[in-house]
Amino acid sequence: MSRKKTxxxxxxxxETEKLIMESGYAEFHFKALAERLGVARxxxxxxxxxxxxxxxxxxxxxxxxxxxNMDEAFEAxxxxxxxxxxxxxxxxxxxxxxIMPYINQKATPKVEENIRxxxxxxxxxxxxxxxxxxxxxxxxxxxxxxxxATMTGLLMATVQVPVHHNSLGQWVDEVYELVMNGCxx
Amino acid sequence: MSRKKTxxxxxxxxETEKLIMESGYAEFHFKALAERLGVARxxxxxxxxxxxxxxxxxxxxxxxxxxxNMDEAFEAxxxxxxxxxxxxxxxxxxxxxxIMPYINQKATPKVEENIRxxxxxxxxxxxxxxxxxxxxxxxxxxxxxxxxATMTGLLMATVQVPVHHNSLGQWVDEVYELVMNGCxx
DNA sequence: TATTAAAATGACACTACTGTCATTATGAAA
DNA sequence: TTTCATAATGACAGTAGTGTCATTTTAATA
Numbered sequence: 138m139s140r141k142k143t144x145x146x147x148x149x150x151x152e153t154e155k156l157i158m159e160s161g162y163a164e165f166h167f168k169a170l171a172e173r174l175g176v177a178r179x180x181x182x183x184x185x186x187x188x189x190x191x192x193x194x195x196x197x198x199x200x201x202x203x204x205x206n207m208d209e210a211f212e213a214x215x216x217x218x219x220x221x222x223x224x225x226x227x228x229x230x231x232x233x234x235x236i237m238p239y240i241n242q243k244a245t246p247k248v249e250e251n252i253r254x255x256x257x258x259x260x261x262x263x264x265x266x267x268x269x270x271x272x273x274x275x276x277x278x279x280x281x282x283x284x285x286a287t288m289t290g291l292l293m294a295t296v297q298v299p300v301h302h303n304s305l306g307q308w309v310d311e312v313y314e315l316v317m318n319g320c321x322x
Numbered sequence: 323m324s325r326k327k328t329x330x331x332x333x334x335x336x337e338t339e340k341l342i343m344e345s346g347y348a349e350f351h352f353k354a355l356a357e358r359l360g361v362a363r364x365x366x367x368x369x370x371x372x373x374x375x376x377x378x379x380x381x382x383x384x385x386x387x388x389x390x391n392m393d394e395a396f397e398a399x400x401x402x403x404x405x406x407x408x409x410x411x412x413x414x415x416x417x418x419x420x421i422m423p424y425i426n427q428k429a430t431p432k433v434e435e436n437i438r439x440x441x442x443x444x445x446x447x448x449x450x451x452x453x454x455x456x457x458x459x460x461x462x463x464x465x466x467x468x469x470x471a472t473m474t475g476l477l478m479a480t481v482q483v484p485v486h487h488n489s490l491g492q493w494v495d496e497v498y499e500l501v502m503n504g505c506x507x
Numbered sequence: 508t509a510t511t512a513a514a515a516t517g518a519c520a521c522t523a524c525t526g527t528c529a530t531t532a533t534g535a536a537a
Numbered sequence: 538t539t540t541c542a543t544a545a546t547g548a549c550a551g552t553a554g555t556g557t558c559a560t561t562t563t564a565a566t567a
Contacts, residue, residue, distance in 0.1 A: 139514075139564070140565090141514080141563075161424055162423075166554060167555080168553085168554065179516060183514070187556080239347060273505075283499060283507075284487065284496060287483060288505055294479040294480060294482040295476065295479060296479075299471070301471040302469065308472070311468050312472065315504065317505050318503070318504040319500065319503040322464075324543040325543050326543095328544080353524065361545075361546090364527085364528090367525095368543095368545075373525095
């Protein structure tokens with residue numbers, strides 16, 4: 138019995154990201170989303186009760202994956218380079234996270250819950266970076282006279298450095314060089 | 323003749339920044355602004371025809387001042403350090419600029435004009451940073467094997483590094499150290 | 508083919524901000 | 538104190554997204 142669904146969560150998430158990346162959060166509403174999905178606006182309410190829950194659910198999923206991928210750094214030959222590499226792959230996630238201040242965070246209890254989860258995941262992320270740096274310090278590959286928080290901050294800030302030329306690989310090489318050895322070289 | 327004005331542009335700009343910093347751009351509308359200024363909402367329309375013109379005008383002024391201050395770096399003993407120092411003082415400007423994607427940029431011709439001016443100023447800023455770095459390269463104080471765009475990008479990204487402990491001065495010291503000599507030290 | 512559970516839909520009421528304008532208030536000069 | 542240019546105001550109509558729900562559509566099953 139029953140009727141076939143015309144959309145699923147994957148499509149919903151995909152169009153959510155596309156819409157936000159292309160038009161910004163101000164343009165993110167169910168009317169625009171429905172148009173892209175080719176369904177009536179009210180259909181989306183059968184999947185998510187409001188846009189805040191939809192977007193925060195998506196962001197939680199993004200963050201979870203990023204945090205998982207950070208683990209690659211622990212086994213890599215050049216852990217810091219691996220960190221930068223993983224981090225750079227999540228530039229879009231970073232962009233998504235920047236819209237957090239514009240989300241009505243008190244929309245529903247579920248939204249508040251999602252926000253809490255996001256902060257926890259963000260903490261995990263920082264802690265993994267911290268852990269990698271600490272280990273590098275102990276092996277003497279990283280200096281000890283600068284606060285760990287500053288180094289972690291700089292590393293996370295690198296995601297903002299625009300990718301100018303060619304490949305992401307080259308970007309990672311250059312940024313890694315700068316982060317490790319500085320502009321003086 | 324005439325009647326005394328109850329508010330002026332300075333107050334308007336001040337409350338605009340405060341409102342956005344405290345509540346985010348989503349909360350920035352004439353109703354909220356009027357409440358803070360203690361005037362009727364319609365009063366603000368005597369000063370600015372819409373919120374997009376108000377906010378972009380303010381941002382243009384912010385950017386102009388920041389660009390001016392960049393010149394300090396040209397005469398400083400440690401130009402790059404000075405650059406970081408000036409740049410850090412404009413962390414709020416940076417935060418303001420991040421709301422640009424959420425502004426309806428086609429609101430009025432004046433808004434489009436302001437946006438154009440902002441891009442120009444942003445270009446000037448980049449060019450000044452570029453210029454300082456170039457000069458440092460020529461004096462042999464900065465390596466030449468990394469693309470200038472990457473170094474400029476990293477420098478501009480430092481504004482995102484959180485200020486954890488104590489003074490801004492210490493922040494500048496640490497970030498400068500990292501930018502020049504890297505995590506390896 | 509008839510049944511029926513689940514999905515999709517369009518219409519409706521609601522909310523909140525926007526922009527305008529006729530009216531009212533103010534205060535400096537005559 | 539009267540005048541009047543300028544500023545402030547509140548009311549009103551307009552706009553756009555939100556969330557709900559009764560109704561319609563669909564497709565698997567009997």
